[in-house]
Amino acid sequence: MTVDDTTPLLTVPVSLGDRSYDIFIGSGLLAEAGERLAGLAPGGRAMVVTDETVAERHLPALMAALESAKVPAEAFVVPAGEATKSFAELERLVDAVLTARLERGDTIVALGGGVVGDLAGFAAGIVRRGMAFVQIPTTLLAQVDSSVGGKTGINTAHGKNLVGVFHQPQFVLIDTDLLATLPPRHLKAGYAEVVKYGLIDDPVFFGWLEANAPAVFAGGPALAEAIAASCRAKARVVAADEREAGNRALLNLGHTFGHALEAAVGYGGDLVHGEAVAIGMAMAFRLSTLLGFCPAEDAVRVERHLHAVGLLADLTEVPATARDPARLLALMAQDKKVQRGALTLILTRGIGRSFIAHDVAADVIADFLEDETAR
Structure with missing residues (x-):
């Protein structure tokens, strides 16, 4: 770079x-x-x-x-x-x-x-x-x-x-x-978090990234602007909800799946955080499509962009030892957003339209994880 x-x-x-x-x-x-x-x-x-x-x-x-x-x-x-x-x-x-x-x-x-x-x-x-x-x-x-x-x-x-x-x-x-x-691997992993801000509530920024990703990776003003846009987005959310009592949880788009994958793989470098988040975001979009919230074409568009910049977007792209649905579900149950034992996920109605989904049924997630391992 x-x-x-x-x-x-x-x-x-x-x-x-x-x-x-x-x-x-x-x-x-x-x-x-x-x-x-x-x-x-x-x-x-x-x-x-x-x-x-x-x-x-x-x-x-x-x-x-x-x-x-x-x-x-x-x-x-x-x-x-x-x-x-x-x-x-x-x-x-x-x-x-x-x-x-x-x-x-x-x-x-x-x-x-x-x-x-x-x-x-x-x-x-x-x-x-x-x-x-x-x-x-x-x-x-x-x-x-x-x-x-x-x-x-x-x-x-x-x-x-x-x-x-x-x-x-x-x-x-x-x-x-x-x-x-x-x-380069870690630059791409960081880029996953940049993409996240577009997927949460800024479809215009996501479209800008689709058009300008090569310039962002080349460095210079495009990179600085992508960083600044991301920081502005996070600053807005943090100012409104410093201790994650409400909408700050939206910043965890992809993280519940991602953190479970990191723990399943082991914190040794086989899967770095941004790579896990990229997979987690793509999974969140696919689950949202399965539940009828998100248009299928938006999930495809997200997966296509992640792959275009060299990021992972599929559970089958992680080591086989980390794909056990039961273990992933158990690790997700340790997520900080669990309340009274009920799992909360960040799902989406489309690019830039993420929302907090409370009480997602464990059997729905279990079936989804089974399907993901067979993609």
């Missing part, structure tokens, strides 16, 4: 009263991180949390920016991969923050993808009952989804993101240049 250095600076506000913050999107912003952090907490210190892969590529530049702005900082490096979102790594990070004697007004900085952001944000939310927190996402998926909105957490054997807190960042710094080092 190439990056066009004419990409303008875009700012997306997240309006949450006294917890409001800005998302800054543009080229070369990592070099400004020190100045922005110094302005946020004059005289404060920072703990930069990152993973081994990102540390090699981007940590020296960030530490140099912090040093230039006279922000004392140290780095905490975790293993790369979903397995890092664990109690063991959380304990190790919390101990490092306390050992460094960071105070409540000091800042934990997440430099990395969703795993790093979720882990670092969780630690920031619980150490000293809440520390300052900044997100510098380095993957497309984190830039358009997990870095915005304050959700943090870790995984357990029972499922993904089942332990965590809501803890909003002070700001989010999205440097589009950082995506130049992102492997």
